[in-house]
Amino acid sequence: xxxxxxxxxxxxxxxxxxxxxAQDVAVLKGIDLDVxxxxxxxxxxxxxxxxxxxxxxxxxxxxxxRGKIQIDGHNVMSFEESxxxxxxxxxxxxIFQFHHLLPEFNAVENVMMPGLIARxxxxxxxxxxxxxxxxxxxxxxxxxxxxxxxxxxxQRVAVARALINxxxxxxxxxxxxxxxxxTADALHKLLWQISRNHRQxxxxxxxxxxxxxxxxxxxxxxDGKIKSNSSTHRLA
Numbered sequence: 001x002x003x004x005x006x007x008x009x010x011x012x013x014x015x016x017x018x019x020x021x022a023q024d025v026a027v028l029k030g031i032d033l034d035v036x037x038x039x040x041x042x043x044x045x046x047x048x049x050x051x052x053x054x055x056x057x058x059x060x061x062x063x064x065x066r067g068k069i070q071i072d073g074h075n076v077m078s079f080e081e082s083x084x085x086x087x088x089x090x091x092x093x094x095i096f097q098f099h100h101l102l103p104e105f106n107a108v109e110n111v112m113m114p115g116l117i118a119r120x121x122x123x124x125x126x127x128x129x130x131x132x133x134x135x136x137x138x139x140x141x142x143x144x145x146x147x148x149x150x151x152x153x154x155q156r157v158a159v160a161r162a163l164i165n166x167x168x169x170x171x172x173x174x175x176x177x178x179x180x181x182x183t184a185d186a187l188h189k190l191l192w193q194i195s196r197n198h199r200q201x202x203x204x205x206x207x208x209x210x211x212x213x214x215x216x217x218x219x220x221x222x223d224g225k226i227k228s229n230s231s232t233h234r235l236a
Contacts, residue, residue, distance in 0.1 A: 007168055007201050008035040008058065013067035015053055027053045029224035031067070037168070040195055040202045042212040045221035051205045052173055054221070058203065059171050060088045072168055089118050093162030093200075095191075097174040099154045101146040101161075107133060108142040111160045118165055125164065132160035135197075136190060152183035159190065163198065170195065172204040176211075188214065 013031040016024040027050045035041055043051050056062045057069060060076050069076055072091060079087060101110045108129045115125035133142050136156040146154055155175065162170055172191065176184035188211050195202040204211070212218045220228040 005037060006034040007037040007039075007072055008033070008203075009068070009070040010034075010058070011068040011070075013054075013057065013069065014065045015050070015057060015062070016065045027224055028057075028064070031226060033219065033226065033229070035201060035203065037201055038195075038199050039217065040192065040215045041204070041217045041219060042215040043203065043205045043219045043221060044207070044209075044212055045227075049221045050224050051221055055171050055173050055203065055205050058169075059092050059094060060084055086118075089114055090165050091168050093165070093167035093170040095155075095158055095162045095170065095172040095175045097177040099146075099158040101154055101157060103146050106143045106145050107138060107149065107157045110146070110157055111164055113164075114161060115164045120165075129160065129164060132163055133157070135194065136160050150183075152179055152187065155179065155187055156190065159187075159194070163194065163200075166198070167200065169201045169203065172202065172206075174206055175204065176206075176208065184208070 010031055010033040013028055014026070015028040016026050018024050031054060043054065045051050053062070057064050060069075063077060074087065076084060076087060102113070105113070108126065111129035111132060112122075112125050115128065116122060130139070130142060133139055136159055138153060138156055138160070141149060141153060146157070149157065175191065176187050179187060191202060191204075192214065194200070204215070206212060217229070217231050219226060
């Protein structure tokens with residue numbers, strides 16, 4: 001059962017980008033959004049409406065032009081950079097369309113990386129990484145480097161890496177965008193299962209309507225604003 005207190009609160013969020021020789025371009029134009037702990041939310045919308053920008057702001061990878069982002073009770077935009085980086089590493093997991101694995105390291109070493117950055121005990125991080133690789137079905141591939149893995153396997157390593165610090169929120173930006181239909185479907189089922197098992201909030205940007213229908217709630221963006229915000233049949 002999902003908790004009632006929001007893990008994420010967004011108020012009057014705006015993001016403008018300045019282009020040389022041109023006026024500022026407004027990408028987000030006043031977003032208000034609450035997300036409950038343990039909720040699975042999908043963000044939909046055509047290209048260029050600000051979906052990835054919103055996800056990057058939630059993930060504290062960028063700062064808004066104005067507005068408030070509160071995560072787990074913290075006004076994260078008030079943090080100075082070093083504190084923000086530590087908070088991001090420990091509270092938020094990222095899964096991108098391109099897995100961004102480090103080619104010189106094997107699967108378990110890639111999964112370990114955020115835990116080592118957080119200065120956790122290396123033996124404990126290694127065991128936790130092996131456990132996560134087992135959970136995503138890759139125990140037998142733990143010592144393989146990215147070039148020795150299929151696209152679906154690389155993305156599952158990226159999923160395990162996103163979870164190594166037990167984040168409260170997992171953000172996924174088109175996580176299956178480069179995968180075939182069968183592999184994408186398997187990845188979606190895996191993400192749902194892990195989110196439920198670990199009671200983590202999952203926020204996904206996608207164009208996949210089938211994926212959206214499986215989430216708890218669908219947020220549709222249009223022209224930098226929330227066009228619709230509706231629960232799916234899963235909450236009925």
